[in-house]
Amino acid sequence: MTAARRHTPAARARAETQRERILDAAQKCFIERGFRGASMAQIAQTAAISVGLAYRYFDGKDAIMLAIIARQLEAKRARIDQLCAEADFLGAVLERFRVWQRGLADAMNPALFLEMSAEATRSPRIAEAIRTSDALLKAEFESWLLRERREGGLGIGAQDVQARGLLVQCLFEGLLVRAARDPDQDVAVLRRALEPVFSALGLVPDGHDRS
Secondary structure, eight states: OOHHHHTSHHHHHHHHHHHHHHHHHHHHHHHHHOTTTOOHHHHHHHHTSOHHHHHHHOSSHHHHHHHHHHHHHHHHHHHHHHHHHOSSHHHHHHHHHHHHHHTOTTSOOHHHHHHHHHHHTTOHHHHHHHHHHHHHHHHHHHHHHHSOGGGTSOOOOHHHHHHHHHHHHHHHHHHHHHHHHOTTOOHHHHHHHHHHHHHHTTOOSTTOOOO
């Protein structure tokens, strides 16, 4: 194939489809076998491609994990927008928890979250990618907290927004771990546990006063 043909829209689309196929396969392998337990050969087999072709797209598992982190950043950004647009923010969070309990492929899988966190303690590149992703998501969430209610935000003062944003981030991460440890957790009980916390944080239905 000539260089010109490799850069046609159709060729780029095929390459992107192949790349996503490898990432999907790797994510499945990391969830089932762990990052350390999965091999490039197993990832290639799951993707139904040759190992050589897998290496044409990624030079190893670290590169694949970095690509998964980048892909999930975009998905998380979209989910933050969806959550912030919900009238019942806590209800939307609990719906995400139900998704995590089911371990659906299109969601942030709890097992994958734990694998990423563990690998970040060993790989500076992965740790830096996760820190960058976290910082971007935290900034976007804080922007929503700061925005005036008439503009779709919560109107939380600048002096409180960082602390509240950090606490919500910790809550989300804790819920991911809880979903992994107890996939049968009663969501109604979880709602009762979280309601006073979310109320204290001012995370009340969008567009309504807290009075």
